[in-house]
Amino acid sequence: MIGRSRSRDERDYAALMAEASPDLLAYFERRVGADGADLLAETMLIAWRRRSELPREVEPARMWLFGVARNVLRNAARSELRRERLGGALREVLTARQVEDPADVVAMRDLLERLDPDLAEIVTLVHWDGWSLVEIGRLLGMPASTVRGRYQRAKEELRAQLAVRAPR
Template sequence: MARAAPSLSNDDIAARFERLYRACYQDLLGFALRRTDRPEGAADVVADTFLVAWRRFHEIPPEQARAWLFGVARNVMSNHRRADRRSAGLAERLRQELTQVTTVEPEVPEEIRRAFRSLPESDQELLRLVAWEGLAADDLALTLGCTVNAARIRLHRARRRLAAALREPSLNR
């Protein structure tokens, strides 16, 4: 009857993983850099490879860990390429679809348009979210990542600045 391998403590596993990482990182990075178009892509491949290695640490053959990691890296690159192809296909379909879409800006008198454009971008966005997108205060708060009270205060201030801009003599030509 075969004996079960002695179980390792979490500290032992972490130390062994760190040694594996230090021993193989540069080799895997070079491998990925030679096979990807962008350094960020290579970094992603290496990171995902070591993530798989961490999750499946007990499956790594001790005498062939480096070769095992290269096999994982090849699979990770294949997965990344498939995801890139799917993403590119989806982006192309979306581009085709968006060529058929037309946007309609509301009819606004020129003096209001000028006053609106004179506001800070943050005020313009708040007012657009409410006027064009129809968001209520609670929806606005969620969109902005703030409390409902803070959203109401920001909206109130933006409206006040718009009213002040409308009263500016330079806009009333």
């Protein structure tokens, strides 16, 4: 029977993690709160991948591990900053758009659902996405004249549906 033995790197890594994990978690929690556990896991993964670089002596190994943790924390802070900037930019774009009346949106979706799906797609590409009939033709792989004819048919069907729904 062949026994499995862990390499020295694995044993050193396991011993270091057992000893340093509580301190690393406290280090992260003081800085990021509940997200500290995620950062600890990331630190452990990086340390595992780089365990061959782990110093043999205990104190240098611990300092090496805290160096890895510091880099993980800095990367997390940069990622959070990028996320906040992107969120701010998206909020600016969304607030700059005119907010549609939800009742109108629901009514329009109801009308579109009654159309043939191919016609509904053309209408939504024109009116919601701002595509030209030529662009839609390229997208759907058909001549612009065919798209134009289908668009006209869709408008006629929508007019007929609106005429039926209009109050008298």
